[in-house]
Amino acid sequence: MKALLELLSVGLVLLSGLLFVAGRKQNRFIAGCWLLLGVALVLFLAGVTFTTHAKVMTMDLKLRAVTGLLSFFVLIATMEAVRRTQMRERYALLWLGTGLVILVFAIYPTVTIAWLQKVTGMQYVTAIVVVIFGFLLLVAFHFSVEFSHLHRKLGALTRHCALLERRIEELEREVPSLGKTGTDKFQALETPNPPPSRSA
Amino acid sequence: MEIVLARDDDKRYANQLHMMEWIKESLLLIPAFNEEAALGPLLDEVTTLYPDLNVAVINDCSDDFTAPLARAHGAQVLNLPCNLGVGGSMQAGFEYACVHGYRYAIRCDGDGQHPPAEIPKLAAALQANSADVVIGSRFLGQNAYTSTRWRNLGIAGLAALLSYACRQRITDPTSGFQMINRPALHFFSKTYPADYPEPESLALLTRQGYRVCETSVDFRARQGGHSSIGKRAALFYAMKVTLALLVDRARAVDPRFNRQNIREPLAP
Numbered sequence: 474m475k476a477l478l479e480l481l482s483v484g485l486v487l488l489s490g491l492l493f494v495a496g497r498k499q500n501r502f503i504a505g506c507w508l509l510l511g512v513a514l515v516l517f518l519a520g521v522t523f524t525t526h527a528k529v530m531t532m533d534l535k536l537r538a539v540t541g542l543l544s545f546f547v548l549i550a551t552m553e554a555v556r557r558t559q560m561r562e563r564y565a566l567l568w569l570g571t572g573l574v575i576l577v578f579a580i581y582p583t584v585t586i587a588w589l590q591k592v593t594g595m596q597y598v599t600a601i602v603v604v605i606f607g608f609l610l611l612v613a614f615h616f617s618v619e620f621s622h623l624h625r626k627l628g629a630l631t632r633h634c635a636l637l638e639r640r641i642e643e644l645e646r647e648v649p650s651l652g653k654t655g656t657d658k659f660q661a662l663e664t665p666n667p668p669p670s671r672s673a
Numbered sequence: 674m675e676i677v678l679a680r681d682d683d684k685r686y687a688n689q690l691h692m693m694e695w696i697k698e699s700l701l702l703i704p705a706f707n708e709e710a711a712l713g714p715l716l717d718e719v720t721t722l723y724p725d726l727n728v729a730v731i732n733d734c735s736d737d738f739t740a741p742l743a744r745a746h747g748a749q750v751l752n753l754p755c756n757l758g759v760g761g762s763m764q765a766g767f768e769y770a771c772v773h774g775y776r777y778a779i780r781c782d783g784d785g786q787h788p789p790a791e792i793p794k795l796a797a798a799l800q801a802n803s804a805d806v807v808i809g810s811r812f813l814g815q816n817a818y819t820s821t822r823w824r825n826l827g828i829a830g831l832a833a834l835l836s837y838a839c840r841q842r843i844t845d846p847t848s849g850f851q852m853i854n855r856p857a858l859h860f861f862s863k864t865y866p867a868d869y870p871e872p873e874s875l876a877l878l879t880r881q882g883y884r885v886c887e888t889s890v891d892f893r894a895r896q897g898g899h900s901s902i903g904k905r906a907a908l909f910y911a912m913k914v915t916l917a918l919l920v921d922r923a924r925a926v927d928p929r930f931n932r933q934n935i936r937e938p939l940a941p
């Protein structure tokens with residue numbers, strides 16, 4: 474298991490390093506991220522070999538590896554989405570915060586866990602889950618607020634559009650030279666025999 | 674264009690002959706979503722009753738031929754490019770009426786439930802009580818309107834809550850048959866609740882110092898189309914409106930739209 478992980482991480486470092494050096498310029502950022510991840514993994518695994526004499530990884534270390542990977546995934550995905558302009562910066566901030574907090578939990582487990590246990594009395598796993606859940610809750614709340622804003626703006630735009638369309642219709646009636654264009658044209662298409670309209 | 678508020682000139686309505694003068698200065702707003710079936714007869718009825726009344730149909734992105742039908746029956750049509758619900762359509766109508774300088778706006782549903790013949794009753798009540806908003810109520814007076822038991826219960830509960838929020842008795846909180854004057858029109862064109870707007874809008878009005886009153890109106894049966902509120906939606910309606918009524922009390926009053934601050938004539 475550990476040998477496989479070591480192989481994977483070294484391979485990752487080499488591949489992403491190659492991509493970083495030789496790849497196209499716009500891929501440099503994402504390659505750099507993967508390189509960083511590979512280096513971190515290598516260092517982590519090296520740290521494991523130096524600190525524990527046993528050949529198997531303890532559950533604590535596995536957990537740290539998983540959370541570290543998770544945070545890396547969140548951070549890289551967010552940065553990449555921002556880079557591709559799929560996500561605006563203001564939404565990215567919360568996601569980056571989530572990733573960073575999980576990363577801190579993975580790197581300094583003893584400090585953070587001691588603090589969390591003192592405050593809440595939770596175990597490591599529970600604490601991680603609660604932190605992730607809390608941030609997801611924040612993100613969802615943020616979305617609800619933004620949806621409501623967007624809904625209001627959409628309503629205002631829609632109403633304005635409707636009023637403008639009506640205004641165009643009125644102006645077309647005012648200017649006879651325009652003849653059958655715009656809304657009148659649509660009207661002519663929609664109704665075979667429109668009676669003369671009143672007071673419009 | 675100078676606009677004098679209704680409560681400021683008493684002589685205006687003294688003469689019966691001039692009773693219908695307000696009709697030229699009002700706009701009848703009909704929000705319509707897939708109302709093909711009932712809208713035509715309704716518009717014809719309005720035209721025969723009040724030839725001078727301007728009618729605007731707000732087509733809330735219907736799938737059927739509501740818009741051309743309304744145009745063919747002589748109404749002005751506001752086409753919303755995407756579906757906003759009753760609240761959004763009504764606000765579009767209020768904005769339109771406000772921009773065009775109408776003194777009164779009458780709101781009437783497109784399904785034919787609200788009889789256009791009762792509109793003068795609303796106007797008379799508006800004048801008699803010097804109110805800003807008049808609601809046509811199904812439950813006031815002799816005409817005992819009955820619906821299903823649960824719906825009646827919901828309406829009664831809502832009426833109690835709204836009466837408390839408005840500090841006055843409101844018998845029909847869900848009625849969409851209303852007549853409003855220019856200050857309220859101005860307020861509504863800026864602020865109007867999004868979905869299921871009727872109860873909340875009344876609470877907002879009274880909170881801003883507008884005068885609301887009711888008058889009894891005989892509603893007809895739905896002439897066609899389907900109700901926008903089904904069984905499940907009715908529960909959502911009740912919860913949404915209750916929440917809105919409670920939260921609105923906790924909001925600050927906007928002094929710009931306070932009734933006392935809209936004394937001066939409003940420029941269209």
